[in-house]
Structures are given as structure tokens and as C-alpha cells.
Amino acid sequence: MLGKTAGGLFWMFRYLERSENTARLIEAGFRIALTRPDAAKDEWASVVETAGVRTAFLERHDDFDGASVIDFLLRDKANSSSVLSAIETARNNARLVRTALTREVWEAVNESWMVLKEALRRPVREADLPGILGLIRRQSALVRGALHGTMLRNDIFDFARIGTFLERADNTARILDVKYYVLLPSISQIGSSLDNVQWETILRSVAGQRSYRWLNGTDITPRGIAEFLVLDGRMPRSLAFCVSKLSGNLSYLKKQYGHDYACVELVEKLGAELSETSIEGVFETGLHEFLTDFLRDNAALGAQIEQDFRFYG
Amino acid sequence: MDDSARFFDELRKHDGTPRRPYEEFCGWFSNEDIKRLKTKSREAETFFRRTGITFNVYGQAEADERLIPFDIVPRIISEREWARLTKGIEQRVRAINAFLYDIYHRQEILRAGRIPQELISENDAFLPQMIGVAPPGNVYTHIVGVDLVRTGEDEFFVLEDNARTPSGVSYMLENRETMLQMFPELFSKIKVQEVSNYPTRLRRSLSACPPSKTEGAPVVAVLTPGIHNSAYFEHSFLADHMGAELVEGHDLRVIDGRIAMRTTRGYRPIDVLYRRVDDDYLDPLTFNPDSLLGVPGIMDVYRSGGITIANAPGTGIADDKAIYSYMPDIIEFYTGEKAILQNVPTWRCGDPDSLAYVLDNLDELVVKEVHGSGGYGMLVGPAASKRELAKFRAKLMAKPSNYIAQPTLALSTVPILAKEGLSPRHVDLRPFVLVSPDKIDITPGGLTRVALKKGSLVVNSSQGGGTKDTWVLGE
Numbered sequence: 001m002l003g004k005t006a007g008g009l010f011w012m013f014r015y016l017e018r019s020e021n022t023a024r025l026i027e028a029g030f031r032i033a034l035t036r037p038d039a040a041k042d043e044w045a046s047v048v049e050t051a052g053v054r055t056a057f058l059e060r061h062d063d064f065d066g067a068s069v070i071d072f073l074l075r076d077k078a079n080s081s082s083v084l085s086a087i088e089t090a091r092n093n094a095r096l097v098r099t100a101l102t103r104e105v106w107e108a109v110n111e112s113w114m115v116l117k118e119a120l121r122r123p124v125r126e127a128d129l130p131g132i133l134g135l136i137r138r139q140s141a142l143v144r145g146a147l148h149g150t151m152l153r154n155d156i157f158d159f160a161r162i163g164t165f166l167e168r169a170d171n172t173a174r175i176l177d178v179k180y181y182v183l184l185p186s187i188s189q190i191g192s193s194l195d196n197v198q199w200e201t202i203l204r205s206v207a208g209q210r211s212y213r214w215l216n217g218t219d220i221t222p223r224g225i226a227e228f229l230v231l232d233g234r235m236p237r238s239l240a241f242c243v244s245k246l247s248g249n250l251s252y253l254k255k256q257y258g259h260d261y262a263c264v265e266l267v268e269k270l271g272a273e274l275s276e277t278s279i280e281g282v283f284e285t286g287l288h289e290f291l292t293d294f295l296r297d298n299a300a301l302g303a304q305i306e307q308d309f310r311f312y313g
Numbered sequence: 314m315d316d317s318a319r320f321f322d323e324l325r326k327h328d329g330t331p332r333r334p335y336e337e338f339c340g341w342f343s344n345e346d347i348k349r350l351k352t353k354s355r356e357a358e359t360f361f362r363r364t365g366i367t368f369n370v371y372g373q374a375e376a377d378e379r380l381i382p383f384d385i386v387p388r389i390i391s392e393r394e395w396a397r398l399t400k401g402i403e404q405r406v407r408a409i410n411a412f413l414y415d416i417y418h419r420q421e422i423l424r425a426g427r428i429p430q431e432l433i434s435e436n437d438a439f440l441p442q443m444i445g446v447a448p449p450g451n452v453y454t455h456i457v458g459v460d461l462v463r464t465g466e467d468e469f470f471v472l473e474d475n476a477r478t479p480s481g482v483s484y485m486l487e488n489r490e491t492m493l494q495m496f497p498e499l500f501s502k503i504k505v506q507e508v509s510n511y512p513t514r515l516r517r518s519l520s521a522c523p524p525s526k527t528e529g530a531p532v533v534a535v536l537t538p539g540i541h542n543s544a545y546f547e548h549s550f551l552a553d554h555m556g557a558e559l560v561e562g563h564d565l566r567v568i569d570g571r572i573a574m575r576t577t578r579g580y581r582p583i584d585v586l587y588r589r590v591d592d593d594y595l596d597p598l599t600f601n602p603d604s605l606l607g608v609p610g611i612m613d614v615y616r617s618g619g620i621t622i623a624n625a626p627g628t629g630i631a632d633d634k635a636i637y638s639y640m641p642d643i644i645e646f647y648t649g650e651k652a653i654l655q656n657v658p659t660w661r662c663g664d665p666d667s668l669a670y671v672l673d674n675l676d677e678l679v680v681k682e683v684h685g686s687g688g689y690g691m692l693v694g695p696a697a698s699k700r701e702l703a704k705f706r707a708k709l710m711a712k713p714s715n716y717i718a719q720p721t722l723a724l725s726t727v728p729i730l731a732k733e734g735l736s737p738r739h740v741d742l743r744p745f746v747l748v749s750p751d752k753i754d755i756t757p758g759g760l761t762r763v764a765l766k767k768g769s770l771v772v773n774s775s776q777g778g779g780t781k782d783t784w785v786l787g788e
Contacts, residue, residue, distance in 0.1 A: 001576055001577050002558055002560065002564055002574060002575060002576055002577070003564070003575045003576060003577050004560075004561070004563075004564050004575070005558075006577045092540060095365070095540045095545065095549070096540055098365075098549035098550075098553060098559070099549055099552045099553040099557075099558070099559050103364075106365065107363050107364065107365075110363060110364075110365050111363055114362065114363070155577065257577070257578055259578070309577040310575050310576070310577060310579075313563075313575070
């Protein structure tokens with residue numbers, strides 16, 4: 001496979017994942033804005049922070065009001081992480097790697113782009129927002145379904161999955177990091193209604209409310225949430241889950257190519273660290289410090305993958 | 314008022330009954346509900362969009378992707394008509410390859426005085442770098458698209474030879490695919506020759522010309538300028554269906570006298586490069602130094618037998634519009650036979666007598682730029698306004714040698730499904746020809762382009778043309 005093709009697949013799936021994650025962030029922020037109007041502005045600010053686009057946002061807007069944030073995250077072409085930019089970048093990468101995709105996958109991503117471009121042609125009215133956010137999630141599921149149902153399990157599939165999980169791990173870690181203060185046992189007042197809403201928001205933004213309840217009943221605690229999203233290998237958006245998937249796909253590549261890679265070492269080290277850690281240990285280190293380290297290692301892993309498989313040269 | 318007397322309609326005879334190749338189709342059509350067909354027609358458009366069969370338009374805001382409109386009425390050619398066409402095409406393509414070999418070696422045709430020396434030596438399409446280079450298998454034009462027009466029952470003319478990087482073959486294939494999906498019942502009634510194996514034939518044909526340094530089965534790759542090129546869909550389509558890598562210049566470099574592509578596991582040599590990049594951009598060390606689309610050093614590798622470039626650099630000298638007018642002589646010179654397919658009479662405006670004639674008859678002629686393509690910079694005299702004629706006259710007089718003129722041909726018509734039902738529109742035809750050392754392989758079909766505007770003679774997609782599926786009937 002061409003290095004460029006591997007890189008195109010990687011970025012195509014990173015951006016698809018990003019568009020879905022951004023939609024979920026908006027969904028969670030919107031929920032708070034509806035239920036706790038007085039907390040709305042802070043919540044929108046934290047959504048922008050989580051999406052990693054604070055500087056870009058403040059260049060265009062003075063205030064974290066809902067309409068500006070939603071428009072910036074959904075439609076603004078100046079924001080490379082907006083849903084519209086992300087789906088366009090994903091689709092351009094899909095065109096670049098067209099020969100590595102089945103017709104079904106290509107058509108799914110091309111159709112998503114057409115549908116979302118049309119849906120996001122004009123600013124989205126509040127009344128239409130839930131429908132549009134649902135549409136974004138469904139389109140994303142469509143591409144994923146086509147990928148799973150039709151693609152050969154070879155290196156092409158591995159690079160697609162690696163992009164997905166690297167992006168997802170980054171996203172979950174950032175959601176936790178931006179909200180880390182509400183999860184700190186020492187500061188949060190257990191049982192206060194503000195915190196309950198905040199915690200629920202975290203679960204909502206990773207589509208984890210239902211799974212969390214299955215595991216813990218209605219006992220929503222900061223420790224429980226942190227453990228769920230950092231260490232629980234059954235939760236498909238947890239750090240542990242993403243790293244184990246990355247590790248799996250990278251070791252398939254190692255086996256297929258019959259070669260050792262620096263990125264395999266990195267991911268194994270990251271996996272070992274997570275499996276040896278308990279949630280108590282995480283809080284001892286400091287949740288924020290732990291997440292900062294993780295984000296750094298995750299980014300370094302991405303850079304090493306680019307280099308090991310010659311995405312650019 | 315009625316055009317039917319002036320133009321040959323391929324579907325109906327003068328008495329209104331269908332011509333033989335269209336009889337079964339017309340039988341089917343007369344039982345169809347126009348509304349249902351219209352719905353099908355819209356479905357086809359959705360299908361094309363979803364599949365991404367679009368072309369990019371240069372110089373337009375937002376890098377718009379457009380569809381080439383598709384018309385569902387097929388263009389049907391009988392087996393007998395096709396047999397005659399293929400004979401003529403084969404003869405012509407053989408002559409083109411012989412001409413290219415000669416022009417880059419001994420130049421016998423110039424010594425014999427059959428074409429003027431300066432037409433070659435002063436032509437930008439002639440590449441001195443190719444002098445004395447024998448391409449693998451002596452094949453210059455691996456892929457040729459011959460543009461044909463029809464003016465009567467037995468009258469076909471070659472309008473243009475496309476010997477550089479002819480495009481449009483993906484439309485031939487996808488048009489058929491669309492028709493098969495929409496009207497399967499038609500294909501069980503009517504025996505239409507298959508076109509879908511074109512990519513396999515292309516791969517076979519390219520693999521039959523490996524360079525001398527090939528080891529094992531030839532590795533084939535398609536070189537594209539990238540996703541912003543107007544024909545990118547076609548490049549990826551062909552690579553996909555041939556099972557070849559789709560590469561860009563920056564994926565390639567010269568290693569140990571070979572062209573190698575950067576893979577996830579290191580650099581791997583390529584044997585045959587089907588390039589969809591123009592000569593000028595192929596090698597910044599040899600041609601345009603600013604080109605980022607090509608591969609620095611590829612010409613040296615080519616000359617030393619490290620790679621096959623398809624089509625060979627320098628083939629443009631064979632499809633130049635000024636050379637075109639000499640094609641009957643060229644065919645006769647190399648094959649010893651009269652040309653089977655006619656050339657359109659052509660006035661070279663660089664010649665003072667011809668120029669005078671062209672200026673006197675501008676409103677009846679079609680005038681084209683020698684190096685133009687895509688229907689740009691072209692004058693269709695009978696359709697032009699007084700102002701347009703005057704403007705073009707000035708351009709023509711400023712640089713006569715830049716133009717050729719031809720009579721306005723009475724292009725045949727095939728109906729399209731218009732608002733009111735079937736309505737005749739002018740068409741041309743581009744069959745695709747594959748050349749390998751042992752064989753000239755013509756896929757039975759081609760790209761039929763149709764001028765969608767009533768009365769228009771310009772079929773180019775950039776000028777509002779559409780396409781049709783082209784059927785060659787089998788026994």
C-alpha cells in the first residue's frame with residue numbers, strides 16, 4: 001500500500017470520528033443550556049475548550065453564547081474541526097484513497113458529505129438542532145457499518161481503525177480534562193445538583209449514560225465516571241478500550257509486514273501503564289496530570305505511526 | 314424549419330419508421346410511460362452523484378463538482394457499421410504509431426516531402442528529447458480516443474485523434490452500468506456487446522509493454538495530478554478497476570535507475586506508468602521546471618529502459634490539429650492503403666490562400682485553435698452573432714497560423730428524452746483503442762457525447778454537452 005494511502009485512510013477516519021464527537025459535544029452542551037440556563041455560558045465555553053478550538057473561536061466571536069458556539073462547531077469553514085469541515089476533509093481523504101475503499105464505504109462517506117452539506121447550508125435553528133445532530137450520528141454509523149460489513153481485514157482496515165481510535169482516545173481524554181475539576185472528590189460536594197448535571201453531561205458527551213447505569217445503577221460518582229472512562233475496557237470510548245484497539249491493529253500490521261516498529265513499542269507501553277493503574281492511582285497522580293500525560297503520549301504515538309508507515313515521506 | 318431533411322437521424326428514417334439497429338429499442342420504448350422514464354432519469358442522476366462520477370470545473374469558486382448530464386436513450390450501432398469503423402480505426406492507429414516511430418527516428422516522411430519539415434520542427438508538441446528513443450514494444454500510443462462524427466448512412470469522419478491522454482472512458486463504463494441497473498429488461502431483449510471488461514483489457518495491454526528492467530509480472534500504476542484534477546474520478550476509477558496503485562508525483566522517486574513508489578513498507582519499483590499528466594509536467598528536470606506533478610529524473614529512467622510511460626512522451630505531435638490535415642497522407646505513406654475513414658476537409662489558416670478563403674466564408678465554417686481543446690476558443694460560424702464573428706475575425710487575423718478551419722459538418726442526431734418526449738440532438742462518438750505490440754484492441758462501444766441544446770453542434774461537456782450509453786449490437 002502507498003504510504004500516502006495509509007495516511008489518507010488514517011485521516012479520513014480521524015475526521016469522521018471527529019465530526020461525530022463534535023456533534024455529541026454540542027448535544028451535551030445544548031442539554032445543559034436547556035435545563036440550566038444560568039450555567040449555559042460556562043458550559044458552552046467548556047465545550048469550545050474541549051473541542052480544542054478556543055483560540056480560533058475567540059478570533060471570530062467575543063462571547064460564548066449558544067448560537068455562536070453551535071454555528072462555529074457545526075458549520076464554520078474557518079474551524080477545521082467543525083462538523084462541516086471535518087466531513088469535507090474526511091470525504092477529500094476518501095477521494096484520495098478511493099482505490100482502497102469498497103464501493104459501499106465510498107458511497108456512504110460521499111453520501112454523508114452530500115447530506116450534511118445540504119443540512120448545514122444555512123445556520124441551524126434551535127428547533128432543528130436535535131434532528132441535525134441525530135443525522136450526523138446516523139451518517140457516521142452508516143460509514144462505520146459499511147466499513148465493518150464490506151472491507152477486507154487487511155492493512156487498509158487497520159489504518160482506518162487506527163485513525164478512529166487515536167482520535168477517539170484524544171477526544172475522551174479532553175472531555176475528562178476540561179471537566180476534571182468537577183470530578184475531583186476533594187472539591188466536589190457529593191450530591192449537589194450542579195455536579196450531578198455536570199457528571200451526566202460528561203456521560204452524555206460520550207454516549208455513555210446507559211452503559212454506566214447498567215454497570216453502576218443510579219449511583220453516579222466522580223470516581224465511578226473517571227474509572228468508567230479511563231480504565232473500563234468494555235466501554236467503547238474509554239481510554240483503555242481505545243488503546244487496546246490501537247495495540248491490536250498495530251500488532252496486526254507488525255505481523256502482516258513482518259517488521260518491528262517503534263510505534264508498537266509505544267502503544268504497548270501505553271497499554272501496560274493503563275492496565276497497571278487503578279483509579280486511586282490516577283487520582284493520586286492527579287487526574288489533570290494523568291490526562292495531560294496521556295494526551296501527550298497519544299499524540300506522540302500518532303506521530304510515530306506517521307513516520308513508521310511513511311505517510312508523508 | 315424542419316431539421317430532419319438536413320441532418321441524418323440515426324433512430325428514424327424519413328418516413329418516421331425506426332432504422333434497423335433501433336427497431337427493438339423503439340418497440341420497447343413505445344410501450345413505456347414517459348413519466349416512468351423521467352423518474353428513472355432522475356434516479357440516474359442521484360446514482361451518479363452518490364457514486365461520485367463528477368468532474369471538477371477549473372476556475373470556479375468553491376471548486377464545484379459537476380455532473381455530466383446523462384441521457385437514457387442509448388446510441389445504437391449495428392454490428393456491420395461497427396465492423397467497418399473498427400477497420401478504419403485500426404488502420405489509422407497503426408499509421409499514427411508508425412508515424413511517431415518515424416518522426417522520432419529517421420523521419421522518412423519528411424525526407425519524402427509528404428509533410429513540411431517546419432510543421433514538425435517548429436511544433437511545441439514535438440519533443441526533441443524523444444529523438445532516437447524506442448519505447449518498450451515500440452508502442453507510442455497505448456491508449457487512443459478517436460473522435461468520430463457521422464453525416465449519413467455510410468459517412469463517418471474522423472474529427473480528431475486523441476493520442477496524448479484521452480479521457481472519458483469511465484463514462485463509457487458507468488453509463489453502461491447505469492443502464493443495466495435501470496433497464497435490465499432491455500438487455501435481455503437486445504444483445505449488446507460488453508464494454509465492462511475494458512479495465513482488464515487496459516491492464517493486459519499495458520502489461521504487454523514492460524520495460525527491459527522488469528523482473529516478474531509488471532507492476533502497473535496510474536499517475537494522477539491529484540484530487541483537484543477535473544478527471545480525477547476517472548483516474549481513480551481506472552486504477553481501482555485495474556487493481557493498480559493510484560500515485561501522484563510526490564509518491565515517486567528515482568531509486569537505482571527505477572521509478573519507485575513510497576509504500577508503507579518502503580520503496581517499490583513500478584514497471585508501467587499509465588500517466589494522466591501532460592508531457593510538460595512529467596519531469597521538471599527535462600520539461601517545465603516548476604512542475605510539482607511529475608517525477609524529477611523520470612525521463613532518464615525512461616530512456617535507459619527503467620520504466621514504460623503510457624502514452625509515450627511526445628505523442629502529441631500525432632494529434633496536433635495542424636498535423637491532422639495530413640492524416641490521409643500519413644496513412645497512405647505508412648500503410649500503402651487509402652484511408653478507410655475520411656478526414657474532415659481542413660484549411661490551415663497559416664497558408665495565405667486558405668486564410669483568404671476562411672475570412673470570406675467565416676459565417677459558414679468552424680474555426681479551431683490548433684492547440685485548443687474542450688471546445689474552448691472555437692468559432693461555430695453559422696451559430697455565431699455578427700459581433701462574435703467580427704471579434705473572432707480580428708483574433709484570426711492577428712495570428713492566422715494558430716487556427717484551422719473546417720466546414721460545418723451536418724452531425725447526425727440521436728434523440729434525447731426531452732420535456733416533450735423524444736427530440737433529436739447532435740452527437741459524436743469517441744471509441745477507445747488499446748495498442749500493444751501484438752494487437753490493436755477496440756472496445757465495442759465508446760463515449761457518445763450529445764449537445765443537449767436544441768440545434769447546437771457543440772458536444773463538449775464543458776459547453777453544455779451530455780453523454781449517452783453507446784451500444785454495439787451483437788449477433
